[in-house]
Amino acid sequence: MGTKEDDSGGAPSQRDRINHMPGAGTARAEAISAGRHEMLTDTLRKQIKSLAERGLKRPRIGADALCEALLRQGVDVFFGFPGGVLLPLYDVLGDYPELRHILVRHEQGAAHAADGYARACGRVGVCLGTSGPGATNLVTGIGNAMLDSVPMVALTGNVVSSLLGKDAFQEIDITGITLPCTKHNYLVRDPNDIPRVVAEAFHIAATGRPGPVHIDMTKDALMGACTAEHPDTLDLPGFKPNFEGNYRQIKLAAQEIARAERPVILAGHGVLISDAVDEMRELAEKAQIPVAHTLLGVGAIDETHPLSLGWVGMHGWKHVNKAIQSADLLIALGMRFDDRVTGHVPTFAPYARIIHVDIDPAEIGKNVAVEVPIVGDVKRVLTALLPMVPAVEPERRAAYLQELAEWRLESEKTPWHGSGSWRNGQLSADFVVCRIGEASSHDATIVADVGQNQMWTARYAGFRRPNSHISSGGLGTMGFGLPAAMGAAIGRPDKETWAIVGDGGLQMTSQELMTLVQDHIPVKIALLDNHKLGMIRQWQELVYAGNYHSSHLLGPDWVKLAEAYGVAAFRATTPEEVDTAIAAARAVDGPALVHFLIAEEQNIFPMMPAGKGLSDLLEEQFEEPKL
């Protein structure tokens, strides 16, 4: 086992905390939040040009109303794939050059791209598919957005309304299919309903706990004449999210925090969604509370912040899980106590009282009973809570924070924790991920696929900026990485975008390489190729006695494949080649792929076996090589 310097080739470690300044490196997402609001007001101020103003003499049809409605919502780009019933829309799309349409190669790619776009820039992502197979292909991406609370509007066409229910060509009951995996859905048969439905859909998708809304439009709704104006007000009596937390409950929370000796903040996706990153950091600093985060909460706090603990859960850091298990107070912000976070609930955080802030009342008490439930927007609740919380002198927490620091040291003592460095001269995935983080100055948007690559990304890339980490958490959709990165790159064109994917996931959606080329989307792809379905293989090794069935998979010659698509491609097989390959990919003006041939049997540790608790982590057992 070498030292840290040996392993990283003398480069600074990604967890270096020397010369740290609080908050340094946290590129505040002012641009995004400012952009988000300006976008909407700008669009509302800027009158959407009517057909006449565009110099067109044809009558206004449903498809025109749809384009106008999208523009009014501030949509500038959407991802879609045409089909028979969508042709009326594609026929008028050229009259709306402000609406950029990205032609994907598979509708699943459109949904994931809309998802990645929404997560990267905070605006509603839009995807489009035709009736029948086009619509069903969107479903995986819609479900993914549902479980991760991503604002999305999915548009589909359907057969003419007179054929509905007749098993017409490419007809399927798509609203029936998306009903359980959307926040809401609509079937529109009348062109005059389009303006209202689109306005409602965007409001529902982005307000409260975000989620996908599906609008299915029959071909005659898209083709028919439309006279309806766009509504200025919405009538949704059953949709009233509660933003402000209950005052009494917030006061109780402040009392709990004042009395706690071993508090831990658990930051989830909600902290990023509600843009509460600053408020949470202020709370942490004021009351000297260490901050742990969930998989989707990565980026909620700059990982180099002295109070940042790290990632909790099944593949989280051991010291973080230990901190949760010994805490006397958990302040859970915008997270939902997923089973990957809690493990076995009866043994989860056994000494802790829990404050749970979430905007969705149904999340409170769903998986874990809590002492102080607060239903509200994390940002507003924290804004109300902050003045009530007494400031804590660092001395009061010195012993506690010191203990956590010691645990951390122990947890991180192996240079590449969990991988045992690279063995047999092979490349170690965590090293690759770390070098990508370093090369992009921890400022790139990094999109993971699903599986081991996702866990390595969350652990080792080193995130400092909110919304710089995009990962399919709830649904765990393999194939998410590349298309989501496509959307993320369009959502934040000012940031470098990396997709860190495995060879299994990339083979599910590799066709989008062509989209990258056709639409000049500069995504850099880091392919961690172990010729395995790595996470499956790991479970087979550890849980199923090494019965490796169907986890070994062949892949194409990735460099040749990428080049066949017109994507610049590089290969790295040894640690020495890693930095060169990353630099070469970054130098390309456009998409690029780096094929990293990593160790075939590398595991991700620690690992909480299914059904076990946070205290029962499996750790790597390996022989220390003699130096």
Add this chain to the structure above:
Amino acid sequence: MSATDSTPAGSAPRPAPAHTAPPPRALPGHGESHRHVLVAIVLNKPGVLNRVASLMRARNFNIESLSVSHTDQPEVSRMTITLRGDDVAVEQAAKQLYRLIDVLKVQDVTEDPIVEHEIALIKVRADERNRGEVLTIAEMYKAKVVDLAAESLIVEATGTEPEVDALIALLRGFGIKELVRSGTVVMSRGAGSIEEAVKR
């Protein structure tokens, strides 16, 4: 769950990590299960019943009965849902229902003073030999005979679920040819109104 069980500030010292094992954290929804009655006021739109039914299935709640009807407001419908579960699980079901955009109000009225009724039509095998016996039983349960044929009659019974259950149990001895139950409908006693709360 409730906010009231938190101790006031400055009282008992915090439980420090001890070497004795703490009691296991309670799993929500695993308490004692009993019957609950939920009233849901929903928008009168196509597909709402499907949304409610689909949600209850997907969230693993077992509906015992569900009855839907119009209200005095044309844009609003009313559902009465009976289901079994512990208090936390049923509260979770109500919260999940609130997530549906078309649901305006959900109330668990199990513990409230309510009038609770369901109607059952029971086609019983009965001829001139035992018809009198069936009629006596029906009378005892304040049920009406609404159809009479040579070898059968239809009893219309109203009452709470246990009352209707009891009558059915008695009639089973004669042979039940057909049975239909409306599912429970309820209304709170007194001047209060669930629907008024959502009137626009």
